[in-house]
Each structure stands twice: as C-alpha cells, then as structure tokens.
Amino acid sequence: MKRKSKASAILLVCGILVSASGVLAFDSLYSDIKATKKGDIVTVIITEKTLASNSSKISTGKETKFSTQGEEGTGGLDFIPGFSVSANVGREHEGSGSTERRGSIIGRMAAVVEEVLDNGNLVIRGEKEILINDEKEILILTGVVRPEDVSTNNTIYSTDIANTHITYKGKGLVTSGTKPSIFARIIGWFF
Helix, strand or coil: CHHHHHHHHHHHHHHEEECCCCCEEECCCCCCCCCCCCCCEEEEEEEEEEEEEEEEEEEEEEEEEEEEEECCCCHHHCCCCCEEEEEEEEEEEEEEEEEEEEEEEEEEEEEEEEEECCCCCEEEEEEEEEEECCEEEEEEEEEEECHHHCCCCCEEEHHHCEEEEEEEEEECHHHHHHCCCHHHHHHHHHC
C-alpha cells in the first residue's frame, strides 16, 4: 500500500504546476505543450513561394476603300473631263507584353501570442534580426492562427496563418549599394 501511495504522490506532484500568478493548475502528463494563451511562443515554419505572371497580346486592323468615277461631259458640258478617284486607307496595330515575378522565403522563427480572440484564435507576432558584417537583416511576421493548426510539437506552417504579413528587409552597405543614388532617382523620375 505504501508503494501505491508514493507513486500516486509522485504523479500528483509531477502533474501540478505552479503558474507565474501562484495559482495551482493541473496539466496532464500526456498532454501536448502547445501555444494557447497570451505570451506563449509558437515556432513558425516559413515556406512561402510566389509566382505571378501576366501576358497580353493585341492586334487590331481597319481598312477603308473608297472609289468614284465620272464620265466626260457632253454638249455644253464637254469642257468637263472624265475622272476617276479611288483611295485605300488602312491602319494596323499589334502589341504584346508580359510580366513575371517570383519570390521565395524559407526559414523558421519563433512568434509570440499577443492576443487570444473570442473564438480562440491566436494573434501572433514574431521578429528576427540578424547582424552579419554590419549588414542587418530583419524578418517580421504577423497573423492569426487557429489552435488546431498548431502541431503537437508546437509548430505551424506560414501557409496556415491567416492575414499573414511577412516583411523581409535589409540595412547596411550591401543593401544601400544596390539602390540608385538620389540623383539617379530624380533623373529617372523626369525621363
């Protein structure tokens, strides 16, 4: 009997956790640890690939033909010579254009639950800043997550996040070196 009571006491101690507010809460030893409340952290697996293309082709044509003729005048009108007039007017236009844009971003980052909505969905925000050789790269992600989309290992794919906003930008010598100078931008604006 002592063994059973010791085992029960150990399980009870392992199952009871003291939260930051000092309130005792019971969590199952078999439950998954997933983000569910404000301040929890969830890992986002970013797998964004985009491809957008657009093409158009136009071809128009118009042709107008006109002809008339008159015979020589007779009698008192014999001074009127015979005449013939014809004209062909045509217009053609052909044009085509196409655009294509591709983008890809793949990575992992942690995001914090900022708010739990009335329906249980989680508003998350994550920011990651990397500094390499005075070149700063900043990745910011925000969106809304359904708790059931968070996997048992507390991860979610970026494609499963609603209202996703992903911003990736850089600052430093390399980034500023690839931008045209202010003078070149002003000239480009006029021409």
